[in-house]
Structures are given as C-alpha cells and as structure tokens.
Amino acid sequence: MSRRRRGARAPKLAIGSASALVYAFFYVPVAVLVLFSFNSARTGGRWAGFTTDWYSALADNDRLLTATWNSLFIAIISTAIAVVLGTMLSLALDRRVFRGRIAAQQVVYLPVIAPEIVTGVALLAFFSLTLGHLNDMLGRGAQDAIRMGRPTIIIAHVAFCTAFVALVVRASLRTLDPSLEEAAQDLGANGWTTFWRVTLPSIMPGVLGGALLAFTLSLDNFVITFFVSGPGATTLPIEVFGQLRRTISPEVNAISTLIFGASTLLLTGALGIQSAVSKRRSRPDGDRGPSSAAAVRPDIGHRNPDAGASQKSYPSNPQLIGGGKP
Amino acid sequence: MAEHTAPSTSPGPSSTRAPARRRVAPLLAPGLLWISVAYVVPGLLVVVYSFLTPKLGGGVVWEATLDSWDQIVAKGRRSTAGWGTVGAAVLRGAAAAAAVSVPAVAAARYLGRRISASLALAALLGALVAVNHLAAEYNNYTAVFARSVVWSALATIICIGLALPLAVFISSRRSPVTKNALLIAVMIPFWTSMLVRTYAIRFLFANTGPLNNLLETLGLDRIVFLNTRFAVILGLVYTALPFMILPLYAAAERVDRAQMEAARDLGARPPQVFADVFLPMVKPGLIVGGVMVFVLSVSQYLVPTLLGGGKTNMIANLLELQFGEAFNWPLGAAIAALFSVVTLVSLYATVGRRDQEQFL
Structure with a gap:
C-alpha cells in the first residue's frame, strides 16, 4: 500500500x-516587460530607477494616438457588421436545410483555416488590382488616386470577424433545443418574433462572446492588416511594429504594457458580463459548466473534439475550451 | 456535396423541419458574399497571378508564363544537389530512425505494448529527416519550406510536452475557483496581442536585455540568443502554447477518472495508466491542438521577423520579400498558392471529415 x-x-x-x-x-517575459516600462534608463536592460516618463511621452506621440484611434474605429465598425452577418450565417447553417450547405460552410470557415499571410498577400493583389481599375475608371491620377486605407482594412477585418462570430454563435445554437423555437411557432409566433423573443435571448452569451472575439481579433490583427493598410491609415499594431523595428525605446515597452493591460481588462470584463448573462437566464441549477472563463470562448468548445457527446444534452455546457484565434 | 452527412449529433437541420422550409438566401447571402469577396476571389486571383509576368515596382504584366513555377521547382537548384546529396539524405534519415527507435522500442517494451508503432514512428521520422535534407539542399525555396515545416513540427512536439502536464494539473484540481483561476491564467496570454508577446521575448533575450544583464551581474557569460533558430522555435512555442493547452484541457476534463482508478487498482503502474488509459481518451484534443499549433506556426510572420532577424527565414518572410522589396508578385503568388495547398491538404488529412465537422 x-x-x-x-x-x-x-x-x-x-x-x-x-x-x-x-x-x-x-508570465516572466511579460512581467519583465511591464517592469522595465517603468525603468528610467533610456536604453538597455539595466534597472536605473522608477519613472512614468515613458507613459507621459505616449500622450504626446501623435502617430501613436492616430493609430490607436484608427484601430478602435476599425474594430468597432468591423465588429458591428460582423456580429450581424455572423449571427445570420450561423442561423442559416444551423437552422436551415438547403442545397450546398456543406460547401457554404467550407467558405464561411475559410478565414479560420487559411494562413493569415496568404490571405494578406492575396488581398494585397486583389485590392491593388481593383483599386487600379477603379482609379482608371474615375480618371484619377497619381495625386488623387484612391489608395488602401481604412476601407480596405475594414473589408478584410469584417470577413474574418464574421467567420469567427458565426463559429461562436453556432456553438450556442447547438445547445439550444430547436423544439423551443418550434413551440413558439406552434403557439403562433412568426419567424421574426421567434428570433427576438426565443432564439436571440438564448444565444446571447454566444453573441456577446462572438462580438468580444471579433473586437479583439480586429484590434490585434497584424499580418493581414500589414498588407491591406496604406500609408494613410496605420493601426496600432502596425505602428508599434514599425517603432520597435526602428529602435528599442522604453516607449514601446510602455505601449506594450498598456496593450497587455487593455486585453486583460477586456477579457475579465467580458467574463463578468457573460457570467452575469448566463446566470440571469439559467435556473438555479448552478454554474454553467466548469468555468465562466471557459464560456467566454465558446468557439473553442465548439471545435471540441468531443463536442458531439456534450451537444446531445442541451443543458450541458459545450462552451468550453479548445480552439482559438487564427 | 453531400449535405446529408451532417452528423445527427447536432440538433440542427435534421430536427428542424418546420423552419427549414423558410428561405435561406437572405440570411446566408450577405455574409457568404463578404467572405467570398475577401477570401475566395483573392485566392483565385493568386493562382492566376502565379502564371503571369512580374512588373517592375510591383504588380503583374498580363502575359502568361510558367517562370514562377519553374523557379520554385527546377531553377535555382544548388550545384551541390546530386547523388551525393541523396546518399547523405538517406544516411541522415537512417541515423535519425535508428536513434529514435531505441528509446521508442524501449518505451513500448516497458509499457508492455507491441513495438510496431514505435518502429513506424521511427521510420516516419527518418523519412522526414531525409526529405528535409534533400529539400534544404535542393534550392532556396524548398529549403525555406522544409525549414518552416521542421521548426513548426518541433514546436508542436514541444507544445504537446508542455501542455500535457498542465492539462492534467488543471483538470485534476477539485475546487472550481482554483480551476477558473488557472484557466484564466492560460487565457490571458491567449487573448494578448501576438505582437506584444513576441516583443516580450525579444526584449527579455536581447543582447543588452534584462536577462543578459542579470547573467553579467552574476558573473556569467552573456548569451547571444536572438536571431538564432533556437529563438525562433522558442518564440513559436511561446505564442502557440495556449492553443495546445486549451483543447487538451477540454479533453482531459472529460476523462473518466473512475477508469484510471480502476486501472490503478488492477495493478497498472502510473506510466501505464497514462499511456493506456489517459492518452487514448485525450487523443482528439491532442490532434486538434496539434493541428492548430502547427498551422499557426508554419505561417508565422512576427516570430521569425522579430526573433529570427531575417537570417532564419520562414515561408511568411519569403512571401513578404516577394511582394515587398523583390517586387516579384507572380513568384510570391506561386509560393502562396503552393503553401495554401500544402497547409489545407495536411489539415484535411489530419483532421478527418467527421472530426472536421466538430473542429469547425
């Protein structure tokens, strides 16, 4: 024994x-980065004293501020469009039977599996071709030509955000017993009312999770944005990348710390909202699944290899973990 | 396509007869169209571009040519490539297979299993090493492809090794609060920008960075770590590890503890319980996580750029070079097309059709 x-x-x-x-x-690399963002030495990794100078310097960095505003603008617009399109797609793929459903599904999930770098160069080729024709058509010369910028970035971001929203919302839809919707319709509700009164409230955590994922993906995206942004409109990741390639300055540490803090806040805030929403709509049968942390990334659970098993029992929680950002 | 193969596990289409008759186009069309414009059309355009002539300063001249494909496949071949190279590749492959087969067979013996799987694994690794050697000697493009694949495979193996104990650790916590906290601690890096995480590694290991200063203070030698292959592989592991942990944890969470108890009570040693009971049950999570880590790593741009410093190029750097400074868009398009085909084929080959329905 x-x-x-x-x-x-x-x-x-x-x-x-x-x-x-x-x-x-x-956590050690990130912690070191955060610590040294308060280091008063201009160069190098030797601790010389505490300062918040680099943070105040950020406030005067116009390029960085413009890039941050661009990023937020693009992320908000892209998320708004992607949440609507993605939810519609997930409803079509999960609540309808139609010819070519599998083919449509392959297209919808293309952004999830396609290597970002290939998407980036493909979009570069595509936009330069179409914008070239557009400029010819409008008779614009080199001076006033339409170039890549915010609109092209938004077109690209909406595309991959939509795919991820569809993925996340579909995971929620799978846990929703269709007989609930059928019951609503039997009781006389039309399709629209059923959606607003039955379907949407039930999949709300998924929609919120999808929106948060879309927002984060848009805000963080580097590779695709790198190829579709013009000189006129850079986003925060592109600007930071440019700065840290030029010099190693403590300002970059400060902005990186802020980005890290913002995404941590975003995540914990979203976890709070989601667990509040789940609690409100769930009976007192307790915690939904192993963690509310998990519920924030419902997409993942959905890709869960074992998801089939859990999907059979509707009250159970498939919104676990298991997949991720592209 | 066979739309009737949708698994009955989903309560979706098959059980919703009433709403199924409603029109689908208004729901489907906007999103599908948007994604097609941004993904399908540019993807096809890339294939077309790969058969065109490069234009100075970027773009293409609309004259058909096979130059780009010729360049990847045949031209630019290194003069050293010959029978000697083939011989060296075979020797290396055999040596690798032999080296791997010894511990693999020993492990199989220890666990009381048949050795055929171990031998197959050794043969596979040997073949991989041989092909890698040939590709690296053949020309620059195949060398970059081979390097990306091998580094990503290494990163995947390391990620599996690191994620397994962590998944076991988190899933065996009893208190949900602890579990939540541990899980959130994995999700925070998962949500943090890839750029910031890669930069954190670069800053820590920089030649005059905190680590080297610490080493110097302790009276040790400085290390040159950045711009080496080790830095790139470490970066790949660092950025992709959460993608391995999360699916693996999800699978470990579902493992039936009673079966492991039973195996233990029947006299199985811990390694045996692990290999014969635990591992088969988490295999789906292992596959999904492994595929995600590999696909993410093989197309990484930030890690080789910021940590590899250009000396150690991966496919993404090659692509950026062709579409950027080199201004050879058709060649870049050919590389992109070939790369997509390789990625998608390996994805579909690993994740079977049934898994794929759940994977996506």
Whole structure:
C-alpha cells in the first residue's frame, strides 16, 4: 500500500512543478516587460530607477494616438457588421436545410483555416488590382488616386470577424433545443418574433462572446492588416511594429504594457458580463459548466473534439475550451 | 456535396423541419458574399497571378508564363544537389530512425505494448529527416519550406510536452475557483496581442536585455540568443502554447477518472495508466491542438521577423520579400498558392471529415 502511495506522489509532484514552470514561461517575459516600462534608463536592460516618463511621452506621440484611434474605429465598425452577418450565417447553417450547405460552410470557415499571410498577400493583389481599375475608371491620377486605407482594412477585418462570430454563435445554437423555437411557432409566433423573443435571448452569451472575439481579433490583427493598410491609415499594431523595428525605446515597452493591460481588462470584463448573462437566464441549477472563463470562448468548445457527446444534452455546457484565434 | 452527412449529433437541420422550409438566401447571402469577396476571389486571383509576368515596382504584366513555377521547382537548384546529396539524405534519415527507435522500442517494451508503432514512428521520422535534407539542399525555396515545416513540427512536439502536464494539473484540481483561476491564467496570454508577446521575448533575450544583464551581474557569460533558430522555435512555442493547452484541457476534463482508478487498482503502474488509459481518451484534443499549433506556426510572420532577424527565414518572410522589396508578385503568388495547398491538404488529412465537422 505505502509503496503505491509513494509511487503516486512522485508523478503528482512532477506534474505540479512542470505546470508551475509553464506558467512562469508564460508570465516572466511579460512581467519583465511591464517592469522595465517603468525603468528610467533610456536604453538597455539595466534597472536605473522608477519613472512614468515613458507613459507621459505616449500622450504626446501623435502617430501613436492616430493609430490607436484608427484601430478602435476599425474594430468597432468591423465588429458591428460582423456580429450581424455572423449571427445570420450561423442561423442559416444551423437552422436551415438547403442545397450546398456543406460547401457554404467550407467558405464561411475559410478565414479560420487559411494562413493569415496568404490571405494578406492575396488581398494585397486583389485590392491593388481593383483599386487600379477603379482609379482608371474615375480618371484619377497619381495625386488623387484612391489608395488602401481604412476601407480596405475594414473589408478584410469584417470577413474574418464574421467567420469567427458565426463559429461562436453556432456553438450556442447547438445547445439550444430547436423544439423551443418550434413551440413558439406552434403557439403562433412568426419567424421574426421567434428570433427576438426565443432564439436571440438564448444565444446571447454566444453573441456577446462572438462580438468580444471579433473586437479583439480586429484590434490585434497584424499580418493581414500589414498588407491591406496604406500609408494613410496605420493601426496600432502596425505602428508599434514599425517603432520597435526602428529602435528599442522604453516607449514601446510602455505601449506594450498598456496593450497587455487593455486585453486583460477586456477579457475579465467580458467574463463578468457573460457570467452575469448566463446566470440571469439559467435556473438555479448552478454554474454553467466548469468555468465562466471557459464560456467566454465558446468557439473553442465548439471545435471540441468531443463536442458531439456534450451537444446531445442541451443543458450541458459545450462552451468550453479548445480552439482559438487564427 | 453531400449535405446529408451532417452528423445527427447536432440538433440542427435534421430536427428542424418546420423552419427549414423558410428561405435561406437572405440570411446566408450577405455574409457568404463578404467572405467570398475577401477570401475566395483573392485566392483565385493568386493562382492566376502565379502564371503571369512580374512588373517592375510591383504588380503583374498580363502575359502568361510558367517562370514562377519553374523557379520554385527546377531553377535555382544548388550545384551541390546530386547523388551525393541523396546518399547523405538517406544516411541522415537512417541515423535519425535508428536513434529514435531505441528509446521508442524501449518505451513500448516497458509499457508492455507491441513495438510496431514505435518502429513506424521511427521510420516516419527518418523519412522526414531525409526529405528535409534533400529539400534544404535542393534550392532556396524548398529549403525555406522544409525549414518552416521542421521548426513548426518541433514546436508542436514541444507544445504537446508542455501542455500535457498542465492539462492534467488543471483538470485534476477539485475546487472550481482554483480551476477558473488557472484557466484564466492560460487565457490571458491567449487573448494578448501576438505582437506584444513576441516583443516580450525579444526584449527579455536581447543582447543588452534584462536577462543578459542579470547573467553579467552574476558573473556569467552573456548569451547571444536572438536571431538564432533556437529563438525562433522558442518564440513559436511561446505564442502557440495556449492553443495546445486549451483543447487538451477540454479533453482531459472529460476523462473518466473512475477508469484510471480502476486501472490503478488492477495493478497498472502510473506510466501505464497514462499511456493506456489517459492518452487514448485525450487523443482528439491532442490532434486538434496539434493541428492548430502547427498551422499557426508554419505561417508565422512576427516570430521569425522579430526573433529570427531575417537570417532564419520562414515561408511568411519569403512571401513578404516577394511582394515587398523583390517586387516579384507572380513568384510570391506561386509560393502562396503552393503553401495554401500544402497547409489545407495536411489539415484535411489530419483532421478527418467527421472530426472536421466538430473542429469547425
């Protein structure tokens, strides 16, 4: 007996310490970055004293401020469009039977599987061709030609955000028993009323999760944006990339810290909202699934290899973990 | 396409007969159209561009040519490529297979399993090493492809090794609060911008960065880490690891603890329980996570750019070069087309049709 116990403790210890190392691996580089954003030394990785100068310098950096505003503008517009289009797509794919459904599904999920770099160069080729023709048609010369900028970035962002929203909302739809909607219709509700009064309230956590995912993806996207942005309109990641390629300045550490803080806030805020929404609509049968943290990324669960099993039981929570950003 | 193969696990189409008759076009068309304009049309355009003539300063001249494909496949071949190269590749492959087969067979023996799987694994690795060597010696383009694939495969293996204990650790916590906290701690890096995370690694390991200063203070030698292949592989692991942990955790969460208890009670040693009971049950999560890590890594642009410093190019750098400074759009288009085909084929080959329905 005692031998077996001892045998079981050693692996546990190994697993625990390996996990601690993985967490350290995740957080040490970021923690060092945050710490050194308060370092008063202009260059190098030697601690010279505490300062918040680099943060106040950010406020005077016009390029950075413009890029931040561009990023927010693009993310808000793209998210708004993508949430509507993605929810519609998920309804079509999950609540309708039609010819070519599988083919449509392949197209819808193309942004999820296509390598970003290929999408980037393909869009560059596409936009330069179409804008070239457009400028010829409008008779615009080199001076007043329409170039790539905010509109082209938004077109690209809406496309991949829509796919991810569709993915996330579809996961929610799968947990919603269609007989609820059928019941509403049997009781005389039309399609529109059924959607607003039955379907949408039930899939709201999924829609919110999708919106948050779309917003984050748009805000963070680098590779695709890199190819479809013009000299006129850069986004925050593009601007930061440009700056950190030019110099290693503590300002870059400061802006990186702010980006990290913002995404952490966004995530925890979203977790709070989602668990509030889930609690409000769920009976007191308790916590939905292992964690509200998980519920924020419903897309993932949906890709869960085992999702089929959990989907059969409607009250269970498929909104676990298992996939991710492109 | 066979739309009737939708698995009955989803309560979707098959069970909603009444609303199914309603029109689908208004719901489907806007989103489908938008994605087609941004993905399908440019994708086809890339294929067309790969057969055209490059224009100075970017863009294409609409004259058909096979030059770009010729350049990737045949031209630019290194003079060293010959029978000697083939011999070296075979030798390397055999050596790798032999080296791997020893521990693999020993592990199979220890776990009381047949050794055929271990031998197959060794043969596969040997073949990979041989092909990699040939590709690297053949020409610059195949070398970049091979390098990207091998580094991404390495990153995937390391990610599996790191994610397994973590998934076991989180899923075996009893308190939901602890579980939540541990999970959020994985999700925060998952949500943080890829650029910031890559930059964090670059800053920490820079030649005059915090780590090297610490080493110097301790009286140790500085290390040159940036712009090496190790930095790129570490960066790939760092950025992709959450994508491995999360699906693996989801699978581990579903593992039936009673079965593992039973195996233990019947006298199985911990490694045996792990290999014969736990591993088969989390295999789907392992596959999904592995595919995601690989696909993400093989097309990484930020990591090789910021940590590899241009010396150690991956496919994305090659693409950017052709569409940027080199201004050879047709060649870039050919590389992009070939790369997409390779990625999509390997994706569909690994994730079967049934899995794919759930994967997507």
